[in-house]
Amino acid sequence: MDEIRLSSCEEIRTAFDLYGEEALFRGQTEHYSDKSGCVSIMSSMVRSGCVPGHTQLWSYYAKEVIQAVWGHEPVPTPIVMSQAILQHYGWRSFFVDATAAAAVASWFAGYRLQIENCFEITADSAGTPVALVHEVGNCSAHDGIGHLYVLSREAICKAGIELHDLVGALPARADGIVRPIAQDAWLIGPLRALPSVSIIAHISAPAQAFRDYAESAGLIEMSRVFPSPAEDSILRYLFSVPWELIHGRVRDLPIYMRGLRLPEYSFKPLKCHPADEAFFSPFWIAQNRGGDLLQNALFLRAPRGRLFGDQGKCECMPELIALVRKHGMVVVESDLPISYPEHVGTMEYGKGIVVKAHGDRLIEISSLSLDLSGCCAEEIGVAYGWFYECSGHGKLSRVQHAEECPCPNQLRHENHLAIAGAAERWLSASCFYPNVGLSWAFVEPDQ
Structure with a gap:
């Protein structure tokens, strides 16, 4: 050298x-x-x-x-x-x-790069005051x-x-x-x-x-080395992940950090944040189901990391399918919301999946959606999904259906199936236990 x-x-x-x-x-x-x-x-x-x-x-x-x-x-x-x-x-x-x-x-x-926490006292689109912790990158x-x-x-x-x-x-x-x-x-x-x-x-x-x-x-x-979110579509998507409530208060205001921790190299404080920027305070749809759509569904509540992590493929789901047959609908709900690229600029986020029975042999797996605007959760919904024929031992095989989701995003529906597979694994390991009514909570398996 x-x-x-x-x-x-x-x-x-x-x-x-x-x-x-x-x-x-x-x-x-x-x-x-x-x-x-x-x-x-x-x-x-x-x-x-x-x-x-x-x-x-x-x-x-x-x-x-x-x-x-x-x-x-x-x-x-x-x-x-x-x-x-x-x-x-x-x-x-x-x-x-x-x-x-x-x-x-x-x-x-x-240039020396430094990442420092910076507090921003601001408000959501409705004027609700919040404190935000930014990881600001400076050179x-x-x-x-x-x-x-x-x-x-x-x-x-x-x-x-x-x-x-x-x-x-x-x-x-x-x-x-x-x-x-x-x-x-x-x-x-x-x-x-x-x-x-x-x-x-x-x-x-x-x-x-x-x-x-x-x-x-x-x-x-x-900005020539670290383009701003306005220029960088990847960064713009990563910034769309909802903010999450953390412990503590500043000036008696709730404190939020980005759900995906990443440095901000073009930070500018705002007096008021736009409506498509979400500040999520923990709550379970299972405990506040809204209208009639989900009233009789069985909810399996689990941490986001256990559902959206790479869990591998699972084609046979006897435990989950048995619950779907018994209750008609099973909702696998994440504790925290997920952002999708196709919804950047909107208020729609994913909160899990819905597994629904259609007759004796057909199962639909779709997205549980949540509309968030600022600090306010506005609407709960169930998207169109993909359909599967269920054979012996809970084996699922994809079938075409007139009412299936028309979107071309194969990854989205493969992820839904992977979440169902994760729920099956945790059910088989007895990691869900009845909590209140039609709501089962997740407990970490013994190490």
């Missing part, structure tokens, strides 16, 4: 000319070494660890993003694209991120030495490690300027850490010199 110490923007420009277009770059304000003194560049999941609940929720929303961006087009590497969303929008992945743009790497070598000019690493694509591949060009992988229909495009991003991995043989140069220089180089390429405002 070449150790190159420079002092000016022009020297940096000359150094970059030494490396061909096949190089990748990574900029940092700190230099890290392992016990043997070699450069240490680890994946964020190895550095910070896995928090299963958060990772599961991020993975769920990443799948939704992929469905929204690619539509019916084949996704080249769905697992990699899912990890890319986790890595670039605020969580962790088993990959190391890099860029094909030396200017982007120079920006990260010249400040680093006043020390910046570090930029030149990576060899050839050496990475020879080491048996995969390279993923995120810009090339994104379809042309990707809306706006999403963050991976703004950063000309690549992912390397999966891995624990980059092998030292793949790092062909370590360039150190005053951070100001790196900033000058980035600015010469037009990277002056932070």
